[in-house]
Amino acid sequence: MRKSSFTGLLITALCAVVSCCLNKQFHFVNEGGKTWEKAQQYCREKYIDLAFISNQDEVDEVNDISTTDDVWIGLYRDPSPPTEWKWSGGWNSSFRFWGNDQPNNKFGNQDCVSVWKNKMNDYQCTEKYPFVCFDLNVVLVKENKTWEEALEHCRKHYTDLTSLLSENEQLLVQRMMNSKGAQTDHVWTGLRFLASEWLWVNGDPLEYQAWTGGRLPHCPAQHLRCGTLAREGELWGTRDCEERRNFLCSKLVTPRGDRHVCVW
Structure with missing residues:
Protein backbone atom coordinates (compact mmCIF):
# COMPACT_ATOMS: atom_id res chain seq x y z
CA MET A 1 0.00 0.00 0.00
CA LEU A 22 13.96 29.18 -6.11
CA ASN A 23 12.63 32.72 -5.86
CA LYS A 24 13.71 35.64 -3.74
CA GLN A 25 10.73 37.65 -2.52
CA PHE A 26 10.98 41.22 -1.18
CA HIS A 27 8.71 42.59 1.56
CA PHE A 28 8.40 46.31 2.29
CA VAL A 29 7.82 47.10 5.98
CA ASN A 30 6.65 50.54 7.08
CA GLU A 31 5.97 50.54 10.81
CA GLY A 32 6.97 54.10 11.64
CA GLY A 33 10.62 53.44 10.86
CA LYS A 34 13.30 51.49 12.69
CA THR A 35 17.04 51.74 13.16
CA TRP A 36 19.07 49.47 10.87
CA GLU A 37 19.74 47.03 13.71
CA LYS A 38 16.05 46.87 14.71
CA ALA A 39 15.08 46.41 11.06
CA GLN A 40 17.56 43.54 10.78
CA GLN A 41 16.11 41.94 13.91
CA TYR A 42 12.55 42.27 12.57
CA CYS A 43 13.45 40.73 9.19
CA ARG A 44 15.23 37.80 10.82
CA GLU A 45 12.22 37.09 13.02
CA LYS A 46 9.55 37.43 10.33
CA TYR A 47 11.38 36.49 7.12
CA ILE A 48 15.06 35.60 6.50
CA ASP A 49 17.00 38.88 6.65
CA LEU A 50 17.23 42.45 5.41
CA ALA A 51 17.19 42.54 1.63
CA PHE A 52 20.32 41.86 -0.36
CA ILE A 53 20.28 42.99 -3.98
CA SER A 54 22.14 41.24 -6.79
CA ASN A 55 21.09 42.90 -10.05
CA GLN A 56 19.15 45.76 -11.65
CA ASP A 57 15.89 43.79 -11.80
CA GLU A 58 15.99 43.50 -8.02
CA VAL A 59 16.73 47.22 -7.69
CA ASP A 60 13.60 47.89 -9.75
CA GLU A 61 11.58 45.47 -7.63
CA VAL A 62 12.62 47.18 -4.39
CA ASN A 63 11.79 50.56 -5.91
CA ASP A 64 8.37 49.33 -7.04
CA ILE A 65 7.28 48.06 -3.63
CA SER A 66 8.69 50.96 -1.58
CA THR A 67 6.26 53.80 -0.85
CA THR A 68 8.67 56.13 0.95
CA ASP A 69 11.93 57.84 0.05
CA ASP A 70 14.64 56.08 2.07
CA VAL A 71 14.41 52.39 2.97
CA TRP A 72 17.01 50.31 4.75
CA ILE A 73 18.54 47.34 2.93
CA GLY A 74 21.01 44.81 4.33
CA LEU A 75 24.28 46.44 3.27
CA TYR A 76 26.59 47.68 6.05
CA ARG A 77 30.21 48.75 6.49
CA ASP A 78 32.48 46.09 7.92
CA PRO A 79 34.51 47.73 10.73
CA SER A 80 37.54 45.60 9.83
CA PRO A 81 38.54 46.72 7.27
CA PRO A 82 36.33 49.85 7.26
CA THR A 83 36.47 50.14 3.47
CA GLU A 84 34.61 46.87 2.90
CA TRP A 85 30.82 46.60 2.62
CA LYS A 86 28.93 43.42 3.44
CA TRP A 87 25.40 42.11 3.23
CA SER A 88 23.59 41.18 6.42
CA GLY A 89 23.65 37.40 6.69
CA GLY A 90 26.78 37.08 4.55
CA TRP A 91 25.05 36.92 1.13
CA ASN A 92 27.62 37.25 -1.63
CA SER A 93 27.33 39.97 -4.25
CA SER A 94 29.65 42.39 -6.01
CA PHE A 95 26.71 44.39 -7.43
CA ARG A 96 26.59 48.00 -6.23
CA PHE A 97 24.42 50.97 -7.29
CA TRP A 98 25.71 53.93 -5.28
CA GLY A 99 24.33 57.42 -5.84
CA ASN A 100 26.57 60.29 -6.93
CA ASP A 101 29.44 60.90 -4.46
CA GLN A 102 28.33 57.91 -2.38
CA PRO A 103 29.37 56.45 -0.04
CA ASN A 104 30.75 59.62 1.54
CA ASN A 105 30.71 58.74 5.28
CA LYS A 106 29.76 62.38 5.86
CA PHE A 107 29.78 62.34 9.66
CA GLY A 108 32.41 59.67 10.05
CA ASN A 109 29.90 57.03 11.19
CA GLN A 110 27.64 56.36 8.20
CA ASP A 111 27.92 52.58 8.28
CA CYS A 112 24.48 51.46 7.03
CA VAL A 113 22.83 51.73 3.63
CA SER A 114 19.44 52.86 2.40
CA VAL A 115 17.94 53.00 -1.08
CA TRP A 116 16.33 56.13 -2.49
CA LYS A 117 15.28 56.54 -6.13
CA ASN A 118 17.19 53.46 -7.25
CA LYS A 119 20.44 54.64 -5.65
CA MET A 120 22.27 53.50 -2.52
CA ASN A 121 23.29 56.02 0.12
CA ASP A 122 25.23 55.57 3.37
CA TYR A 123 23.62 56.84 6.60
CA GLN A 124 24.06 56.59 10.34
CA CYS A 125 22.65 53.27 11.50
CA THR A 126 20.64 55.00 14.24
CA GLU A 127 18.45 56.81 11.71
CA LYS A 128 14.92 55.41 11.52
CA TYR A 129 13.56 54.36 8.15
CA PRO A 130 11.14 51.81 6.70
CA PHE A 131 12.95 48.79 5.33
CA VAL A 132 12.85 45.87 2.91
CA CYS A 133 13.16 42.24 4.02
CA PHE A 134 13.60 39.20 1.82
CA ASP A 135 12.26 35.67 1.94
CA LEU A 136 12.46 32.56 -0.23
Missing part, protein backbone atom coordinates in the same frame (compact mmCIF):
# COMPACT_ATOMS: atom_id res chain seq x y z
CA ARG A 2 2.84 2.40 0.87
CA LYS A 3 4.63 1.71 -2.41
CA SER A 4 1.43 2.09 -4.38
CA SER A 5 0.65 5.37 -2.64
CA PHE A 6 4.12 6.74 -3.34
CA THR A 7 4.01 5.73 -7.00
CA GLY A 8 0.72 7.55 -7.42
CA LEU A 9 2.11 10.69 -5.84
CA LEU A 10 5.18 10.60 -8.04
CA ILE A 11 3.26 10.06 -11.27
CA THR A 12 1.04 13.02 -10.40
CA ALA A 13 4.15 15.19 -10.20
CA LEU A 14 5.84 13.95 -13.36
CA CYS A 15 2.70 14.37 -15.44
CA ALA A 16 2.77 18.09 -14.77
CA VAL A 17 6.43 19.00 -15.13
CA VAL A 18 7.16 22.61 -14.25
CA SER A 19 10.35 24.50 -13.49
CA CYS A 20 10.38 25.43 -9.82
CA CYS A 21 13.29 27.80 -9.55
CA ASN A 137 9.72 30.35 -1.65
CA VAL A 138 11.12 27.53 0.49
CA VAL A 139 9.80 26.52 3.89
CA LEU A 140 11.77 24.59 6.50
CA VAL A 141 9.31 22.26 8.21
CA LYS A 142 10.64 21.40 11.66
CA GLU A 143 8.72 18.17 12.00
CA ASN A 144 10.42 14.80 11.80
CA LYS A 145 8.85 12.69 9.07
CA THR A 146 9.91 9.90 6.72
CA TRP A 147 10.66 10.97 3.14
CA GLU A 148 7.25 9.83 1.87
CA GLU A 149 5.45 11.51 4.77
CA ALA A 150 7.40 14.70 4.00
CA LEU A 151 6.37 14.46 0.34
CA GLU A 152 2.70 14.11 1.30
CA HIS A 153 2.95 17.02 3.74
CA CYS A 154 4.53 19.34 1.17
CA ARG A 155 1.95 18.50 -1.49
CA LYS A 156 -0.92 18.95 0.92
CA HIS A 157 0.20 22.24 2.49
CA TYR A 158 2.55 23.79 -0.12
CA THR A 159 3.48 22.53 -3.60
CA ASP A 160 6.24 19.90 -3.37
CA LEU A 161 9.50 18.85 -1.77
CA THR A 162 12.20 21.33 -2.79
CA SER A 163 14.64 20.94 -5.65
CA LEU A 164 18.00 22.76 -5.77
CA LEU A 165 19.04 23.94 -9.21
CA SER A 166 22.21 25.95 -8.57
CA GLU A 167 24.96 26.57 -6.05
CA ASN A 168 23.45 29.96 -5.14
CA GLU A 169 20.11 28.34 -4.39
CA GLN A 170 21.77 25.74 -2.23
CA LEU A 171 23.83 28.27 -0.23
CA LEU A 172 20.77 30.42 0.39
CA VAL A 173 18.74 27.44 1.56
CA GLN A 174 21.51 26.21 3.85
CA ARG A 175 21.80 29.63 5.45
CA MET A 176 18.03 29.76 5.84
CA MET A 177 18.09 26.32 7.49
CA ASN A 178 20.59 27.58 10.04
CA SER A 179 18.84 30.89 10.68
CA LYS A 180 15.51 29.08 11.15
CA GLY A 181 17.07 26.42 13.42
CA ALA A 182 16.86 23.12 11.53
CA GLN A 183 16.63 20.38 14.15
CA THR A 184 18.24 17.56 12.15
CA ASP A 185 21.75 17.59 10.67
CA HIS A 186 20.36 16.68 7.24
CA VAL A 187 16.91 17.56 5.89
CA TRP A 188 14.84 15.86 3.20
CA THR A 189 14.73 17.37 -0.29
CA GLY A 190 12.86 16.20 -3.40
CA LEU A 191 15.76 14.00 -4.50
CA ARG A 192 14.79 10.36 -5.07
CA PHE A 193 16.33 7.27 -6.70
CA LEU A 194 13.69 5.57 -8.84
CA ALA A 195 13.77 3.37 -11.95
CA SER A 196 17.59 3.22 -11.83
CA GLU A 197 18.16 6.98 -11.75
CA TRP A 198 18.16 9.97 -9.42
CA LEU A 199 15.54 12.62 -10.08
CA TRP A 200 13.74 15.58 -8.56
CA VAL A 201 10.19 14.47 -7.84
CA ASN A 202 8.71 17.75 -9.11
CA GLY A 203 10.16 17.06 -12.57
CA ASP A 204 12.98 19.64 -12.49
CA PRO A 205 16.12 18.62 -14.44
CA LEU A 206 18.94 17.13 -12.40
CA GLU A 207 21.73 19.20 -13.96
CA TYR A 208 23.39 20.92 -11.00
CA GLN A 209 24.65 18.28 -8.53
CA ALA A 210 26.51 18.58 -5.23
CA TRP A 211 26.98 15.08 -3.92
CA THR A 212 29.08 14.59 -0.81
CA GLY A 213 32.44 13.30 -2.03
CA GLY A 214 31.74 14.67 -5.51
CA ARG A 215 30.44 11.40 -6.93
CA LEU A 216 26.94 10.46 -8.05
CA PRO A 217 25.86 7.26 -6.26
CA HIS A 218 24.87 5.30 -9.39
CA CYS A 219 23.63 2.21 -7.61
CA PRO A 220 22.79 3.09 -4.01
CA ALA A 221 21.90 0.41 -1.50
CA GLN A 222 18.20 -0.42 -1.33
CA HIS A 223 17.75 1.56 1.88
CA LEU A 224 19.73 4.66 0.76
CA ARG A 225 17.49 6.02 -1.99
CA CYS A 226 16.21 9.34 -0.64
CA GLY A 227 18.18 12.58 -0.82
CA THR A 228 19.08 15.11 1.87
CA LEU A 229 20.78 18.47 2.15
CA ALA A 230 23.24 18.94 5.00
CA ARG A 231 22.71 21.79 7.41
CA GLU A 232 26.40 22.64 7.05
CA GLY A 233 29.66 21.11 5.86
CA GLU A 234 28.59 18.14 3.75
CA LEU A 235 26.24 18.74 0.84
CA TRP A 236 23.87 16.16 -0.67
CA GLY A 237 23.57 12.83 1.06
CA THR A 238 21.68 9.58 0.58
CA ARG A 239 19.66 8.30 3.52
CA ASP A 240 17.22 5.58 4.48
CA CYS A 241 13.80 6.85 3.34
CA GLU A 242 12.30 5.62 6.63
CA GLU A 243 14.47 7.93 8.75
CA ARG A 244 12.56 10.79 10.32
CA ARG A 245 13.92 14.23 9.48
CA ASN A 246 13.02 17.89 9.03
CA PHE A 247 12.33 18.74 5.38
CA LEU A 248 12.11 21.52 2.80
CA CYS A 249 8.91 22.39 0.97
CA SER A 250 8.50 24.74 -1.99
CA LYS A 251 5.62 27.17 -1.80
CA LEU A 252 3.75 28.76 -4.68
CA VAL A 253 4.79 32.29 -5.58
CA THR A 254 2.57 34.80 -7.34
CA PRO A 255 4.90 37.17 -9.23
CA ARG A 256 4.38 40.93 -9.03
CA GLY A 257 3.44 42.00 -12.55
CA ASP A 258 5.82 40.37 -14.98
CA ARG A 259 8.69 40.05 -12.49
CA HIS A 260 9.69 36.65 -11.20
CA VAL A 261 13.19 36.83 -9.72
CA CYS A 262 14.95 33.47 -9.64
CA VAL A 263 18.15 32.87 -7.70
CA TRP A 264 20.81 31.28 -9.91
Whole structure:
Protein backbone atom coordinates (compact mmCIF):
# COMPACT_ATOMS: atom_id res chain seq x y z
CA MET A 1 0.00 0.00 0.00
CA ARG A 2 2.84 2.40 0.87
CA LYS A 3 4.63 1.71 -2.41
CA SER A 4 1.43 2.09 -4.38
CA SER A 5 0.65 5.37 -2.64
CA PHE A 6 4.12 6.74 -3.34
CA THR A 7 4.01 5.73 -7.00
CA GLY A 8 0.72 7.55 -7.42
CA LEU A 9 2.11 10.69 -5.84
CA LEU A 10 5.18 10.60 -8.04
CA ILE A 11 3.26 10.06 -11.27
CA THR A 12 1.04 13.02 -10.40
CA ALA A 13 4.15 15.19 -10.20
CA LEU A 14 5.84 13.95 -13.36
CA CYS A 15 2.70 14.37 -15.44
CA ALA A 16 2.77 18.09 -14.77
CA VAL A 17 6.43 19.00 -15.13
CA VAL A 18 7.16 22.61 -14.25
CA SER A 19 10.35 24.50 -13.49
CA CYS A 20 10.38 25.43 -9.82
CA CYS A 21 13.29 27.80 -9.55
CA LEU A 22 13.96 29.18 -6.11
CA ASN A 23 12.63 32.72 -5.86
CA LYS A 24 13.71 35.64 -3.74
CA GLN A 25 10.73 37.65 -2.52
CA PHE A 26 10.98 41.22 -1.18
CA HIS A 27 8.71 42.59 1.56
CA PHE A 28 8.40 46.31 2.29
CA VAL A 29 7.82 47.10 5.98
CA ASN A 30 6.65 50.54 7.08
CA GLU A 31 5.97 50.54 10.81
CA GLY A 32 6.97 54.10 11.64
CA GLY A 33 10.62 53.44 10.86
CA LYS A 34 13.30 51.49 12.69
CA THR A 35 17.04 51.74 13.16
CA TRP A 36 19.07 49.47 10.87
CA GLU A 37 19.74 47.03 13.71
CA LYS A 38 16.05 46.87 14.71
CA ALA A 39 15.08 46.41 11.06
CA GLN A 40 17.56 43.54 10.78
CA GLN A 41 16.11 41.94 13.91
CA TYR A 42 12.55 42.27 12.57
CA CYS A 43 13.45 40.73 9.19
CA ARG A 44 15.23 37.80 10.82
CA GLU A 45 12.22 37.09 13.02
CA LYS A 46 9.55 37.43 10.33
CA TYR A 47 11.38 36.49 7.12
CA ILE A 48 15.06 35.60 6.50
CA ASP A 49 17.00 38.88 6.65
CA LEU A 50 17.23 42.45 5.41
CA ALA A 51 17.19 42.54 1.63
CA PHE A 52 20.32 41.86 -0.36
CA ILE A 53 20.28 42.99 -3.98
CA SER A 54 22.14 41.24 -6.79
CA ASN A 55 21.09 42.90 -10.05
CA GLN A 56 19.15 45.76 -11.65
CA ASP A 57 15.89 43.79 -11.80
CA GLU A 58 15.99 43.50 -8.02
CA VAL A 59 16.73 47.22 -7.69
CA ASP A 60 13.60 47.89 -9.75
CA GLU A 61 11.58 45.47 -7.63
CA VAL A 62 12.62 47.18 -4.39
CA ASN A 63 11.79 50.56 -5.91
CA ASP A 64 8.37 49.33 -7.04
CA ILE A 65 7.28 48.06 -3.63
CA SER A 66 8.69 50.96 -1.58
CA THR A 67 6.26 53.80 -0.85
CA THR A 68 8.67 56.13 0.95
CA ASP A 69 11.93 57.84 0.05
CA ASP A 70 14.64 56.08 2.07
CA VAL A 71 14.41 52.39 2.97
CA TRP A 72 17.01 50.31 4.75
CA ILE A 73 18.54 47.34 2.93
CA GLY A 74 21.01 44.81 4.33
CA LEU A 75 24.28 46.44 3.27
CA TYR A 76 26.59 47.68 6.05
CA ARG A 77 30.21 48.75 6.49
CA ASP A 78 32.48 46.09 7.92
CA PRO A 79 34.51 47.73 10.73
CA SER A 80 37.54 45.60 9.83
CA PRO A 81 38.54 46.72 7.27
CA PRO A 82 36.33 49.85 7.26
CA THR A 83 36.47 50.14 3.47
CA GLU A 84 34.61 46.87 2.90
CA TRP A 85 30.82 46.60 2.62
CA LYS A 86 28.93 43.42 3.44
CA TRP A 87 25.40 42.11 3.23
CA SER A 88 23.59 41.18 6.42
CA GLY A 89 23.65 37.40 6.69
CA GLY A 90 26.78 37.08 4.55
CA TRP A 91 25.05 36.92 1.13
CA ASN A 92 27.62 37.25 -1.63
CA SER A 93 27.33 39.97 -4.25
CA SER A 94 29.65 42.39 -6.01
CA PHE A 95 26.71 44.39 -7.43
CA ARG A 96 26.59 48.00 -6.23
CA PHE A 97 24.42 50.97 -7.29
CA TRP A 98 25.71 53.93 -5.28
CA GLY A 99 24.33 57.42 -5.84
CA ASN A 100 26.57 60.29 -6.93
CA ASP A 101 29.44 60.90 -4.46
CA GLN A 102 28.33 57.91 -2.38
CA PRO A 103 29.37 56.45 -0.04
CA ASN A 104 30.75 59.62 1.54
CA ASN A 105 30.71 58.74 5.28
CA LYS A 106 29.76 62.38 5.86
CA PHE A 107 29.78 62.34 9.66
CA GLY A 108 32.41 59.67 10.05
CA ASN A 109 29.90 57.03 11.19
CA GLN A 110 27.64 56.36 8.20
CA ASP A 111 27.92 52.58 8.28
CA CYS A 112 24.48 51.46 7.03
CA VAL A 113 22.83 51.73 3.63
CA SER A 114 19.44 52.86 2.40
CA VAL A 115 17.94 53.00 -1.08
CA TRP A 116 16.33 56.13 -2.49
CA LYS A 117 15.28 56.54 -6.13
CA ASN A 118 17.19 53.46 -7.25
CA LYS A 119 20.44 54.64 -5.65
CA MET A 120 22.27 53.50 -2.52
CA ASN A 121 23.29 56.02 0.12
CA ASP A 122 25.23 55.57 3.37
CA TYR A 123 23.62 56.84 6.60
CA GLN A 124 24.06 56.59 10.34
CA CYS A 125 22.65 53.27 11.50
CA THR A 126 20.64 55.00 14.24
CA GLU A 127 18.45 56.81 11.71
CA LYS A 128 14.92 55.41 11.52
CA TYR A 129 13.56 54.36 8.15
CA PRO A 130 11.14 51.81 6.70
CA PHE A 131 12.95 48.79 5.33
CA VAL A 132 12.85 45.87 2.91
CA CYS A 133 13.16 42.24 4.02
CA PHE A 134 13.60 39.20 1.82
CA ASP A 135 12.26 35.67 1.94
CA LEU A 136 12.46 32.56 -0.23
CA ASN A 137 9.72 30.35 -1.65
CA VAL A 138 11.12 27.53 0.49
CA VAL A 139 9.80 26.52 3.89
CA LEU A 140 11.77 24.59 6.50
CA VAL A 141 9.31 22.26 8.21
CA LYS A 142 10.64 21.40 11.66
CA GLU A 143 8.72 18.17 12.00
CA ASN A 144 10.42 14.80 11.80
CA LYS A 145 8.85 12.69 9.07
CA THR A 146 9.91 9.90 6.72
CA TRP A 147 10.66 10.97 3.14
CA GLU A 148 7.25 9.83 1.87
CA GLU A 149 5.45 11.51 4.77
CA ALA A 150 7.40 14.70 4.00
CA LEU A 151 6.37 14.46 0.34
CA GLU A 152 2.70 14.11 1.30
CA HIS A 153 2.95 17.02 3.74
CA CYS A 154 4.53 19.34 1.17
CA ARG A 155 1.95 18.50 -1.49
CA LYS A 156 -0.92 18.95 0.92
CA HIS A 157 0.20 22.24 2.49
CA TYR A 158 2.55 23.79 -0.12
CA THR A 159 3.48 22.53 -3.60
CA ASP A 160 6.24 19.90 -3.37
CA LEU A 161 9.50 18.85 -1.77
CA THR A 162 12.20 21.33 -2.79
CA SER A 163 14.64 20.94 -5.65
CA LEU A 164 18.00 22.76 -5.77
CA LEU A 165 19.04 23.94 -9.21
CA SER A 166 22.21 25.95 -8.57
CA GLU A 167 24.96 26.57 -6.05
CA ASN A 168 23.45 29.96 -5.14
CA GLU A 169 20.11 28.34 -4.39
CA GLN A 170 21.77 25.74 -2.23
CA LEU A 171 23.83 28.27 -0.23
CA LEU A 172 20.77 30.42 0.39
CA VAL A 173 18.74 27.44 1.56
CA GLN A 174 21.51 26.21 3.85
CA ARG A 175 21.80 29.63 5.45
CA MET A 176 18.03 29.76 5.84
CA MET A 177 18.09 26.32 7.49
CA ASN A 178 20.59 27.58 10.04
CA SER A 179 18.84 30.89 10.68
CA LYS A 180 15.51 29.08 11.15
CA GLY A 181 17.07 26.42 13.42
CA ALA A 182 16.86 23.12 11.53
CA GLN A 183 16.63 20.38 14.15
CA THR A 184 18.24 17.56 12.15
CA ASP A 185 21.75 17.59 10.67
CA HIS A 186 20.36 16.68 7.24
CA VAL A 187 16.91 17.56 5.89
CA TRP A 188 14.84 15.86 3.20
CA THR A 189 14.73 17.37 -0.29
CA GLY A 190 12.86 16.20 -3.40
CA LEU A 191 15.76 14.00 -4.50
CA ARG A 192 14.79 10.36 -5.07
CA PHE A 193 16.33 7.27 -6.70
CA LEU A 194 13.69 5.57 -8.84
CA ALA A 195 13.77 3.37 -11.95
CA SER A 196 17.59 3.22 -11.83
CA GLU A 197 18.16 6.98 -11.75
CA TRP A 198 18.16 9.97 -9.42
CA LEU A 199 15.54 12.62 -10.08
CA TRP A 200 13.74 15.58 -8.56
CA VAL A 201 10.19 14.47 -7.84
CA ASN A 202 8.71 17.75 -9.11
CA GLY A 203 10.16 17.06 -12.57
CA ASP A 204 12.98 19.64 -12.49
CA PRO A 205 16.12 18.62 -14.44
CA LEU A 206 18.94 17.13 -12.40
CA GLU A 207 21.73 19.20 -13.96
CA TYR A 208 23.39 20.92 -11.00
CA GLN A 209 24.65 18.28 -8.53
CA ALA A 210 26.51 18.58 -5.23
CA TRP A 211 26.98 15.08 -3.92
CA THR A 212 29.08 14.59 -0.81
CA GLY A 213 32.44 13.30 -2.03
CA GLY A 214 31.74 14.67 -5.51
CA ARG A 215 30.44 11.40 -6.93
CA LEU A 216 26.94 10.46 -8.05
CA PRO A 217 25.86 7.26 -6.26
CA HIS A 218 24.87 5.30 -9.39
CA CYS A 219 23.63 2.21 -7.61
CA PRO A 220 22.79 3.09 -4.01
CA ALA A 221 21.90 0.41 -1.50
CA GLN A 222 18.20 -0.42 -1.33
CA HIS A 223 17.75 1.56 1.88
CA LEU A 224 19.73 4.66 0.76
CA ARG A 225 17.49 6.02 -1.99
CA CYS A 226 16.21 9.34 -0.64
CA GLY A 227 18.18 12.58 -0.82
CA THR A 228 19.08 15.11 1.87
CA LEU A 229 20.78 18.47 2.15
CA ALA A 230 23.24 18.94 5.00
CA ARG A 231 22.71 21.79 7.41
CA GLU A 232 26.40 22.64 7.05
CA GLY A 233 29.66 21.11 5.86
CA GLU A 234 28.59 18.14 3.75
CA LEU A 235 26.24 18.74 0.84
CA TRP A 236 23.87 16.16 -0.67
CA GLY A 237 23.57 12.83 1.06
CA THR A 238 21.68 9.58 0.58
CA ARG A 239 19.66 8.30 3.52
CA ASP A 240 17.22 5.58 4.48
CA CYS A 241 13.80 6.85 3.34
CA GLU A 242 12.30 5.62 6.63
CA GLU A 243 14.47 7.93 8.75
CA ARG A 244 12.56 10.79 10.32
CA ARG A 245 13.92 14.23 9.48
CA ASN A 246 13.02 17.89 9.03
CA PHE A 247 12.33 18.74 5.38
CA LEU A 248 12.11 21.52 2.80
CA CYS A 249 8.91 22.39 0.97
CA SER A 250 8.50 24.74 -1.99
CA LYS A 251 5.62 27.17 -1.80
CA LEU A 252 3.75 28.76 -4.68
CA VAL A 253 4.79 32.29 -5.58
CA THR A 254 2.57 34.80 -7.34
CA PRO A 255 4.90 37.17 -9.23
CA ARG A 256 4.38 40.93 -9.03
CA GLY A 257 3.44 42.00 -12.55
CA ASP A 258 5.82 40.37 -14.98
CA ARG A 259 8.69 40.05 -12.49
CA HIS A 260 9.69 36.65 -11.20
CA VAL A 261 13.19 36.83 -9.72
CA CYS A 262 14.95 33.47 -9.64
CA VAL A 263 18.15 32.87 -7.70
CA TRP A 264 20.81 31.28 -9.91
